[in-house]
Amino acid sequence: MTNAVSLGRAMWRGFTMKCPHCGEGRLFGRFLKVADHCAACGESYSAQRADDLPAYLVIVAVGHAVVPALLAMETAYAPPYWVQALIWLPITLLSSLALLQPVKGAVVGLQWQTGMHGFQESKQRRVADARRLAQASI
Numbered sequence: 001m002t003n004a005v006s007l008g009r010a011m012w013r014g015f016t017m018k019c020p021h022c023g024e025g026r027l028f029g030r031f032l033k034v035a036d037h038c039a040a041c042g043e044s045y046s047a048q049r050a051d052d053l054p055a056y057l058v059i060v061a062v063g064h065a066v067v068p069a070l071l072a073m074e075t076a077y078a079p080p081y082w083v084q085a086l087i088w089l090p091i092t093l094l095s096s097l098a099l100l101q102p103v104k105g106a107v108v109g110l111q112w113q114t115g116m117h118g119f120q121e122s123k124q125r126r127v128a129d130a131r132r133l134a135q136a137s138i
């Protein structure tokens with residue numbers, strides 16, 4: 001397998017909760033627990049350090065969708081507050097839960113592709129493999 005995985009592809013594979021390296025194996029063992037390694041290609045993910053970034057990104061994304069919609073509804077219809085809460089709290093909760101795992105996967109894909117944190121060794125190995133393949137094809 002060549003190591004020509006672009007940043008966008010690695011992040012997309014992570015967003016779809018697949019291994020950024022091969023795109024086949026599952027990235028997560030449980031809801032927000034990244035697997036130690038890919039079952040398909042063996043790439044290690046124990047070095048990932050997504051920390052709080054996925055949560056911050058989800059807050060920004062959901063907030064930018066929900067708050068304007070809530071304000072538009074308030075401006076147009078001025079429903080009672082309990083109606084607003086009944087509508088927007090579940091939407092906020094469900095959309096946040098739905099986005100958290102894919103966004104975390106994209107962040108892990110970003111870290112893996114760029115060699116951040118504990119992925120430096122993996123990145124160096126992939127670059128060396130790509131160079132070896134390029135020299136072999138000359």
Ligand SMILES: [Zn+2]
Nearest residue numbers: 019022038041
């Ligand atoms: Zn894999």
